[in-house]
Amino acid sequence: MGISGLTATLQPYGVSGVFTDQHVVIDGPALAYTILSICRSNGISQPSYDLLGRSVIQWLDTLALQVEQIDAIYFDAYLPIGKRDVRMDRSAKLFIQLMQFCNNSPKGCDIKNLCGTAEDNLDLFTTKQPSTHKQLVPPSFLVPAIIDALDQCPRYRHLVSLVPGEADAFCAQHLATHGGIVLTSDSDLLVHDLGQGRVVFFRDIHASATDTWKCIVYDSKRICERLGLKPSGGNICRFGYEVYRDPHASISQLVQNCSSPIPDEAEYNKFCQQYLQHELANLPVTAQGETVQLRNLDPRISELVLQLGNPTEEIPAALSSESRIFLPVLIENPLRGSAWEPCTPIRQLAYSIYRWLVPGSNSTVHEYRRVQNVGHKGREVSMFPQKEAIELLQSLLQTLQRTKDLVDGVDGISCWTLLCMALNIKECQEQEKQSHVLQILTQSSENAKPTSKPASNPKIPWDTIHITAHLQASLYSFRILKQILSLVPYGAWIHLPAEARELHEALKPLPGFTDFPSVKRTEELLQQKLALEILDLLRNFVDIPVRKAKDKKARMKRKKENKGNGPPTKRFAAPKVGAGGSIFSLLADEE
Known part of the structure; x- marks a missing residue:
């Protein structure tokens, strides 16, 4: 580094x-x-x-x-x-x-x-x-x-x-x-x-x-010769250590330091160790004794896979139990809740499936989303019990199939975008929180003027950027789930629930990064006509109240009357969850 x-x-x-x-x-x-x-x-x-x-x-x-x-x-x-x-x-x-x-x-x-x-x-x-x-x-x-x-x-x-x-x-x-x-x-x-x-x-x-x-x-060898660093007086590693100790020292001072006794042997040995003996992680082994291969994984996902793998003598148990994933820093509105939060259960399901594949005592993952200092503790995410995970697999498969059926023949929205929106709103409703996705869709359907093209604007509103982040976070969470399922060796599927293999097949068409929603594409989704169509489709999954024109006029009248009379009332009360029940379980707020 x-x-x-x-x-x-x-x-x-x-x-x-x-x-x-x-x-x-x-x-x-x-x-x-x-x-x-x-x-x-x-x-x-x-x-x-x-x-x-x-x-x-x-x-x-x-x-x-x-x-x-x-x-x-x-x-x-x-x-x-x-x-x-x-x-x-x-x-x-x-x-x-x-x-x-x-x-x-x-x-x-x-x-x-x-x-x-x-x-x-x-x-x-x-x-x-x-x-x-x-x-x-x-x-x-x-x-x-x-x-x-x-x-x-x-x-x-x-x-x-x-x-x-x-x-x-x-x-x-x-x-x-x-x-x-x-x-x-x-x-x-x-x-x-x-x-x-x-x-x-x-x-x-x-x-x-x-x-x-x-x-x-x-x-490096010729540099050592030119600097006069003889084997007895030091080498490039010692020179690097002296630069590490004093980055602003002159060349002559650094060379002189290299010929002097090492002031802190323990610190020097620790410094050299990282270049002489490279810390490697063992490839995990499944319950059936097959080695898990890292090919085609994202680096952040592979880091977690290796941490959740089999314990090694080189890594102390206290540290190996702290399995971490540093989720990418999203381009989002940092003044609003993290876009990683509503889609946590998708990743939670991925971690649970991996634990079925590779046995281990660790049943939690620390997610690092918005790191604000070195002492940040992250969010502890627990894995699902197997019965609950299977129920979620079944529910997710049904929801994915339903979104495919609903968007068939509908221009302007993919089944994956609709799925991400539905799960986002459903999870927020279960937590009795306001869904940013639902809020902005509703505002767009009510307030925008019907036009064939979005109005030209040199600035992108942070609300639009934030809803884009929500969609990207959900799609990347599905990518984690897809890549975890891709680790399952062919012969190991018989040891996992049938729904896991069905989901593995269902996730194969998941969009790649080049097809992730951009802010431009999100702007198009927020056109009044398309926003109305999306809200109608989402009512198949979640309870979204229908708002009438006269209700809007009444709200605007109340807003004028109440202007300056204290904070406004909460615009979007959490609707009751429909009879279909929760798609995913709940987690607490981001730290």
Whole structure:
């Protein structure tokens, strides 16, 4: 995850080079953020997942013409326990960034910050730097969307590896064994033992579509020689440690420190340990003794799968019992309730099914949604008892089939969007809370003027952004459920309830990231005519009162009369749940 100041300190020791005749290994997460940076350098602050996918393939195609061979692209599938505080800190910074952005744009988000323009004219080799002024957080599903794009491309599918550790560690091991160059943004790779391998940072690549790519190459062994770091006096790991201790020290002072006695042996050994012995997670084993494979999982899901797997001697029981999932930071209104909350039961069902597949004593998962500081405790989500889980499976299958039947022949809405809305409203009603989805749909159906197109508006209301986040959170929760079911080996289905396999088949058409609802698409859903149609469809699942025109006039009259006379009364009372009962059980509010 990088040593602050190391790259800048060693920058004078990088040498100019080219990629010709080189074998290359790629740090996958760094590649994903490089593609995002390229999009933002082109003025596209929030690129679509389709654009991100097309761009990474085009970038790799051009790289492939420059090098001898691309050997591998590694993605993290497990976060070492020692790095949890770093993850918490990064998650907190992202959420604070979202809050600051929202505070700076209280009347809505400029459409240019949410939707790209002229996306087909992207310059992958621009030398412009992306603006960091009032930047929105990265796309919520950036890394898994890049993995999906690579997996769908026959040229690169076989190169992608989701590894049970950190990607940089596997890149380092690959170079130590085979040599070559690693492309990364992580300065940690300068401290690993790379054998004859060398490091190139994405930011130091000077590329074009036709000319030979030039770069700055870092060779740790030669850097040690130039710095005069002899085996007896220190090495690159010791140098990295000294930079870690004092990022602002001069080169001469750092070299001198390397030849001095180590001031804190315990701290130094802990620092070196992460580069000498990489923490890996064992692949889980099912109740039938089959090893669970990580292929095609999202990194955040694979992290949880490995944590919920079989216990290991290397990980203390007290820590292994704290299974965590860091849910992506959604682009939502942080002043409203988390969009992850109403769809919690979908994920709860996924965790329960995984526990059927892989036995273990841990029956809870800590979800981290809106991390505000390193000490954040997350939300504890308990797994369902098997009887209740089966009932939920049956109910979900019936609801999914019902939505398919209802939207058949209806233009403008998919069964998945309707399903997400129905479950969202149902869960909120069961918790006696106001559903943001229902609130905005109702307002749109009552207040909007009937038009064939939504009114042009340079700002997207935060209510529209927030309902989009609700839909995306629900779809990603279904993705977690789908991926957990994909782990079941063929021979293990007979040991699970029949409904689990039925749901596995039913979830196969689940939309990918490129088809996740965007704010533009949500705006279309909120047109008066379509909003009315959606409300009529939703009445098949939940109790939604029919509002008459004269009722609206009376409410407006009361609103004028009561203006300035204290807080308004609650507009949407929680309706009674229909006879069909709850689709999902309840959880408490977000911490």
